Amino acid sequence: MLARTLTLLAVATATLAIPLDQLERRATVTPDASCGGANGYTCLGSSFGNCCSTHGWCGSTAAYCGTGCQPAYGNCGSNTPPTTTSTSKTTPPTSTPTAGTLSECLTQKNVPIRLASSSDFSQLAQPYNLRLPYTPAVIVLPTTVQHVSDAVTCAAKYNVKVQPRGGGHSYAAFGLGGQNGAMVIDLQSFQGVSLDVNNIAKVGGGVRLGNLAQAIYDQKQRALPHGTCPGVGIGGHATHGGFGYSSRAWGLTLDTIVGLDVVLANGSSVKATSTAYPDIYYALRGAAESFGIVTSFYLQTQPAPSSVINWSFSIPNMFSSAATSANNFLHIQKFAQNASVVDRNLGMGMYMDGQGFSISGTYFGSLTNFNNKIKPELLRGLPTPTSQSATSMTWLQSLTALGGQALTQPTTGYNQHDNFFAKSLVIPTSGQFTATTLTSYFDYIIKNGVNSANPWFSIINLYGGPDSQINTKSTSFSAYSHRTSLWVIQHYGFTGSTGTPFPAGIIPFITGLSNSITSAQPQTVFPGYPNYVDPSLTAAQAHTAYFDSATYAKLAGIKQKVDPGKVFWNPQAIGN
Numbered sequence: 139m140l141a142r143t144l145t146l147l148a149v150a151t152a153t154l155a156i157p158l159d160q161l162e163r164r165a166t167v168t169p170d171a172s173c174g175g176a177n178g179y180t181c182l183g184s185s186f187g188n189c190c191s192t193h194g195w196c197g198s199t200a201a202y203c204g205t206g207c208q209p210a211y212g213n214c215g216s217n218t219p220p221t222t223t224s225t226s227k228t229t230p231p232t233s234t235p236t237a238g239t240l241s242e243c244l245t246q247k248n249v250p251i252r253l254a255s256s257s258d259f260s261q262l263a264q265p266y267n268l269r270l271p272y273t274p275a276v277i278v279l280p281t282t283v284q285h286v287s288d289a290v291t292c293a294a295k296y297n298v299k300v301q302p303r304g305g306g307h308s309y310a311a312f313g314l315g316g317q318n319g320a321m322v323i324d325l326q327s328f329q330g331v332s333l334d335v336n337n338i339a340k341v342g343g344g345v346r347l348g349n350l351a352q353a354i355y356d357q358k359q360r361a362l363p364h365g366t367c368p369g370v371g372i373g374g375h376a377t378h379g380g381f382g383y384s385s386r387a388w389g390l391t392l393d394t395i396v397g398l399d400v401v402l403a404n405g406s407s408v409k410a411t412s413t414a415y416p417d418i419y420y421a422l423r424g425a426a427e428s429f430g431i432v433t434s435f436y437l438q439t440q441p442a443p444s445s446v447i448n449w450s451f452s453i454p455n456m457f458s459s460a461a462t463s464a465n466n467f468l469h470i471q472k473f474a475q476n477a478s479v480v481d482r483n484l485g486m487g488m489y490m491d492g493q494g495f496s497i498s499g500t501y502f503g504s505l506t507n508f509n510n511k512i513k514p515e516l517l518r519g520l521p522t523p524t525s526q527s528a529t530s531m532t533w534l535q536s537l538t539a540l541g542g543q544a545l546t547q548p549t550t551g552y553n554q555h556d557n558f559f560a561k562s563l564v565i566p567t568s569g570q571f572t573a574t575t576l577t578s579y580f581d582y583i584i585k586n587g588v589n590s591a592n593p594w595f596s597i598i599n600l601y602g603g604p605d606s607q608i609n610t611k612s613t614s615f616s617a618y619s620h621r622t623s624l625w626v627i628q629h630y631g632f633t634g635s636t637g638t639p640f641p642a643g644i645i646p647f648i649t650g651l652s653n654s655i656t657s658a659q660p661q662t663v664f665p666g667y668p669n670y671v672d673p674s675l676t677a678a679q680a681h682t683a684y685f686d687s688a689t690y691a692k693l694a695g696i697k698q699k700v701d702p703g704k705v706f707w708n709p710q711a712i713g714n
Contacts, residue, residue, distance in 0.1 A: 178211070189207050248285075266311070270673065272317060277324055290402075325344035333439065350362070369547050374669065392618055401430055403700060420692070429700060479512055489595060562627060562672065579654050668684040
């Protein structure tokens with residue numbers, strides 16, 4: 139869709155006459171959802187909606203029909219067209235529009251774009267989370283940093299909000315703006331990965347994790363800490379945390395960032411580091427989408443381990459007795475903090491879905507040490523596993539097994555989707571699970587989740603514990619606030635079929651899972667993990683969940699300096 143802004147010309151005391159040819163053009167129904175401006179298309183009778191918004195595109199909701207709606211080019215106040223016919227003359231407006239639209243600005247600067255009328259627009263605009271479809275005003279497909287800069291400049295000129303899209307996996311579809319009418323800057327052409335003499339990887343903003351892992355290993359047998367899903371993009375993942383089983387050894391993906399090439403709200407492109415643009419460097423590592431478009435990351439890599447132990451144990455009877463399951467979990471929690479057994483080389487998480495319960499992870503060490511030292515202490519007192527494995531494999535084999543698919547992902551035409559709602563909780567070390575809390579949690583699952591009408595799962599990953607490199611950083615290191623965490627939980631409910639309507643019961647069930655923890659432990663503040671962004675939160679709730687107060691205050695100050703016009707915006711952006 140085209141975004142348009144009318145610059146009103148001053149009128150002395152008389153109404154300006156409008157040439158007949160302009161009146162005739164106004165009667166032309168829009169072919170591409172644009173309205174007003176130089177083309178003078180009307181929304182009345184179009185398939186896009188009967189109202190022409192202040193930005194010059196057609197729709198049917200209050201955003202189009204309400205404040206700023208252009209009455210000369212469609213309905214205002216309601217999407218319903220007039221039912222009466224009038225033979226009177228069209229009343230000319232008291233001002234005439236100046237030529238110029240967002241799309242014309244972009245075209246003049248040779249920026250590659252897709253509009254609603256483009257054949258591939260629907261595919262490009264499809265969200266990962268099909269529950270949250272939004273229609274952008276325009277999708278920019280830059281191939282150069284200059285394209286990104288020009289696009290941001292045009293968006294600012296025409297008051298259109300901007301969001302970057304890397305892998306497109308935002309749980310809240312913020313890569314599409316989180317609302318209709320945004321400019322989406324899709325970085326799918328930014329696919330470069332190269333290592334310098336210091337083994338710092340320069341990574342394009344559109345690279346997916348699997349392709350990144352494969353590239354740096356192929357080039358120099360290097361590795362990075364990151365998540366297990368190979369289709370996730372580096373952009374949102376790295377700038378909001380980025381956890382993988384290797385993170386307890388190497389930190390979050392965010393912690394490896396030593397520089398970022400970023401286009402700011404004024405269209406300038408800078409490289410932000412700890413010494414150059416340090417405030418921007420700070421803000422991008424935790425809240426990048428509120429501050430700019432990161433076109434390249436500079437990431438400090440690690441030598442890939444020669445071997446990795448991938449391990450897993452399926453524990454039975456975890457959904458029969460809440461008290462028994464709580465005691466089993468308390469043992470796992472005690473094990474996770476046992477420094478005589480656990481160090482940074484152990485990555486661990488739990489998975490449950492009301493039917494099964496498993497503990498799994500990786501270990502950077504020998505299979506003998508895992509089997510003789512770690513495994514016996516972990517399983518001590520737990521029900522005998524129904525299945526178990528501990529296998530030594532190469533680094534790439536380990537990543538492939540964890541991801542459940544090939545590392546190499548398509549650079550265009552990515553087509554994996556889900557239909558879901560998720561919430562998260564960060565469990566601080568100082569407020570770790572109590573027996574009462576765990577009993578409440580498993581009681582809720584036994585009563586509501588074992589025979590749930592819709593599929594769901596919970597993942598509980600170990601972030602803290604002895605020697606965890608995630609928690610060695612202070613909150614002043616970056617805008618990522620959660621440096622005292624023990625566990626991070628993701629509660630996730632989905633349809634099981636992306637083609638079906640989203641069931642009404644999923645959101646209250648998932649919300650209830652989280653509430654069963656927080657209500658049982660009211661003395662503890664449970665933040666949220668920003669990479670599991672929750673669109674049900676207000677901006678204020680999101681800011682409290684994802685940032686401590688000092689961090690948010692600092693971010694708000696930086697936002698006011700570098701983006702006072704809020705060019706970079708989504709419903710939970712800094713400054714909202």
